[in-house]
Amino acid sequence: MPSASGTPASRAHHAARASSLPADSVVPVTTPDDDQAGSHPILVGRKVTLRPGRPGDARKLRAILAEPSVSRWWAEPDPVEVIEEELRGDDSAVLLVVEIDGKVAGGIQYHEENDPMYRQAGIDIYLGGRFQGRGAGTEAVRLLARFLFEQRGHHRITIDPAAANEPAIRCYAKVGFRPVGVMRQYERGPDGTFHDGLLMDLLRDELTRA
Ligand SMILES: CC(C)(COP(=O)(O)OP(=O)(O)OC[C@H]1O[C@@H](n2cnc3c(N)ncnc32)[C@H](O)[C@@H]1OP(=O)(O)O)[C@@H](O)C(=O)NCCC(=O)NCCS
Numbered sequence: 001m002p003s004a005s006g007t008p009a010s011r012a013h014h015a016a017r018a019s020s021l022p023a024d025s026v027v028p029v030t031t032p033d034d035d036q037a038g039s040h041p042i043l044v045g046r047k048v049t050l051r052p053g054r055p056g057d058a059r060k061l062r063a064i065l066a067e068p069s070v071s072r073w074w075a076e077p078d079p080v081e082v083i084e085e086e087l088r089g090d091d092s093a094v095l096l097v098v099e100i101d102g103k104v105a106g107g108i109q110y111h112e113e114n115d116p117m118y119r120q121a122g123i124d125i126y127l128g129g130r131f132q133g134r135g136a137g138t139e140a141v142r143l144l145a146r147f148l149f150e151q152r153g154h155h156r157i158t159i160d161p162a163a164a165n166e167p168a169i170r171c172y173a174k175v176g177f178r179p180v181g182v183m184r185q186y187e188r189g190p191d192g193t194f195h196d197g198l199l200m201d202l203l204r205d206e207l208t209r210a
Helices: 008-018 057-065 080-088 136-150 166-175
Strands: 027-029 042-044 048-051 093-100 103-113 120-127 156-159 178-188 194-203
Touching: 042 136, 048 136, 057 080, 057 103, 057 120, 080 093, 093 136, 103 136, 120 136, 136 156, 136 166, 166 194
Parallel strands: 120 156
Antiparallel strands: 027 042, 042 048, 048 093, 093 103, 103 120, 156 194, 178 194
């Protein structure tokens, strides 16, 4: 969570300027004085910023989850209190806010399997309808994947869109994810029936550049 070390935006701005990487690079921004910075980073891209939650975010995220273009691929939106909890995170899962032009555009979540034998991470994402189809999802997933490889030390990341979710599959393929296989009748949709999911995975060297 944001701490006394300044607002996420001001910290991100400072760290982005301080970086020696080219201006259009995606830069994981963390500060050592923030207890949760290691798991709740601020990640700054060209179009999107991924940041920890702030008061009021959960209500906006719930409204986005209730939009038909999102809810058709996600379950019934959770109550605000549950989303607040997800923003706080726990040992294995963290929800970050996707911000575009200073607005809450959606949520992106990662979860970690920490059994050493199977250590890996997974990603989920949703954007509000007016933020879809502008390359923001591709950039957000790429930013988070880079963070998971470089800062969290993972070697493999999975993602599991509905097999019929063509924009999501295309978006993840652009980041470098490859189809592993169809998981038959994997998840229950809003219509109450089970539908297929596509398991996709990404190894460290396969992450594409922006
Ligand atoms: C899935 C999602 C994260 C993708 O993010 P996005 O910002 O909309 O996607 P991008 O603009 O980065 O890229 C989408 C790609 O899919 C393509 N695409 C869009 N509609 C498509 C369709 N019906 N069939 C095939 N490809 C399609 C786009 O053209 C683009 O590829 P291109 O850049 O090569 O043209 C976002 O649309 C979203 O949140 N959707 C609603 C919730 C959801 O489905 N979440 C994912 C659950 S796994």
